[in-house]
Amino acid sequence: xxxxxxxxxxxxxxxxxxxxxxxxxxxxxxxxxxxxxxxxxxxxxxxxxxxxxxxxxxxxxxxxxxxxxxxxxxxxxxxxxxxxxxxxxxxxxxxxxxxxxxxxxxxxxxxxxxxxxxxxxxxxxxxxxxxxxxxxxxxxxxxxxxxxxxxxxxxxxxxxxxxxxxxxxxxxxxxxxxxxxxxxxxxxxxxxxxxxxxxxxxxxxxxxxxxxxxxxxxxxxxxxxxxxxxxxxxxxxxxxxxxxxxxxxxxxxxxxxxxxxxxxxxxxxxxxxxxxxxxxxxxxxxxxxxxxxxxxxxxxxxxxxxxxxxxxxxxxxxxxxxxxxxxxxxxxxxxxxxxxxxxxxxxxxxxxxxxxxxxxxxxxxxxxxxxxxxxx
Ligand SMILES: *Cc1c(COP(=O)(O)O)cnc(C)c1O
Numbered sequence: 453x454x455x456x457x458x459x460x461x462x463x464x465x466x467x468x469x470x471x472x473x474x475x476x477x478x479x480x481x482x483x484x485x486x487x488x489x490x491x492x493x494x495x496x497x498x499x500x501x502x503x504x505x506x507x508x509x510x511x512x513x514x515x516x517x518x519x520x521x522x523x524x525x526x527x528x529x530x531x532x533x534x535x536x537x538x539x540x541x542x543x544x545x546x547x548x549x550x551x552x553x554x555x556x557x558x559x560x561x562x563x564x565x566x567x568x569x570x571x572x573x574x575x576x577x578x579x580x581x582x583x584x585x586x587x588x589x590x591x592x593x594x595x596x597x598x599x600x601x602x603x604x605x606x607x608x609x610x611x612x613x614x615x616x617x618x619x620x621x622x623x624x625x626x627x628x629x630x631x632x633x634x635x636x637x638x639x640x641x642x643x644x645x646x647x648x649x650x651x652x653x654x655x656x657x658x659x660x661x662x663x664x665x666x667x668x669x670x671x672x673x674x675x676x677x678x679x680x681x682x683x684x685x686x687x688x689x690x691x692x693x694x695x696x697x698x699x700x701x702x703x704x705x706x707x708x709x710x711x712x713x714x715x716x717x718x719x720x721x722x723x724x725x726x727x728x729x730x731x732x733x734x735x736x737x738x739x740x741x742x743x744x745x746x747x748x749x750x751x752x753x754x755x756x757x758x759x760x761x762x763x764x765x766x767x768x769x770x771x772x773x774x775x776x777x778x779x780x781x782x783x784x785x786x787x788x789x790x791x792x793x794x795x796x797x798x799x800x801x802x803x804x805x806x807x808x809x810x811x812x813x814x815x816x817x818x819x820x821x822x823x824x825x826x827x828x
């Protein structure tokens with residue numbers, strides 16, 4: 453008998469989502485605009501608590517794409533991007549005909565190494581091109597070293613496009629992730645910390661930038677009775693149905709962050725006596741991770757694969773860490789700066805089931821696999 457699948461991270465409804473969706477039907481706002489969209493944006497603005505302006509979009513990828521456009525990235529430009537990430541951090545750079553310049557990670561947070569970042573900027577400038585933007589990521593919810601990264605960005609006057617797709621609810625020195633960059637992207641895909649089934653948002657610091665994002669996301673229509681266009685537009689706005697799900701999800705966001713953090717605590721205690729394993733943990737009290745995914749490092753690629761397969765046999769989903777972009781065939785011609793940190797993390801790392809809906813009985817099944825594997 454195969455047991456029910458334990459997912460890495462699956463949607464977790466709070467209970468009020470359908471009320472907002474039904475409201476949309478009842479009022480016939482079944483469109484990519486309406487009260488749910490506006491209210492969802494206000495909910496996020498209040499949550500982030502930094503006088504930000506939020507535009508709800510169809511995906512996090514769309515937010516990154518429009519963010520790069522608004523930072524004036526053009527064909528032939530270079531954009532600096534964390535190498536260890538999901539491909540959606542880098543793909544929009546390629547959509548625009550620009551070249552990603554990838555940066556290695558550091559071992560504390562697994563995110564963009566500020567030292568390699570500066571080295572890259574100096575070298576690209578010496579080669580005659582100043583990068584147009586810097587895209588750091590808060591991997592698995594762990595905030596990047598934003599003080600150091602921001603200091604480099606400021607010194608060379610390069611704007612930050614913050615990929616906060618995995619980090620809604622995380623904070624660095626008390627400031628919420630998604631509020632550090634000139635522009636930031638959030639994601640509400642099905643596996644993220646909250647979901648709208650699919651969706652994303654752009655976070656900006658001025659109403660003008662938010663308005664620009666909404667304008668571009670609704671086909672860039674000029675103000676005229678007929679359809680008049682002076683710019684290329686996109687169909688990237690969020691649907692009022694999806695935003696209804698989002699409003700319900702915002703009501704349980706903090707509770708779900710607490711549950712994910714409890715999963716992390718569970719893994720920390722479980723692995724406390726297993727010297728082969730390190731759990732990705734906040735390096736200091738400056739960092740507050742939503743622990744979207746709990747991730748561990750093993751001693752070798754072989755050991756990681758063996759553990760992954762041991763989980764698979766028990767119908768438990770785990771996943772290797774993001775494969776660095778500079779090692780992906782599609783980006784093989786892009787420059788890379790740093791050493792082998794992200795490569796080594798990829799070889800030895802594994803993400804474990806981390807859903808806010810993970811049940812006690814499921815934890816027991818996970819615990820058994822781990823204890824058997826390390827024969828405790
Ligand atoms: C999920 C994710 C994205 C893309 O978000 P979508 O809403 O799926 O388009 C971008 N960057 C990172 C790091 C992500 O995890």
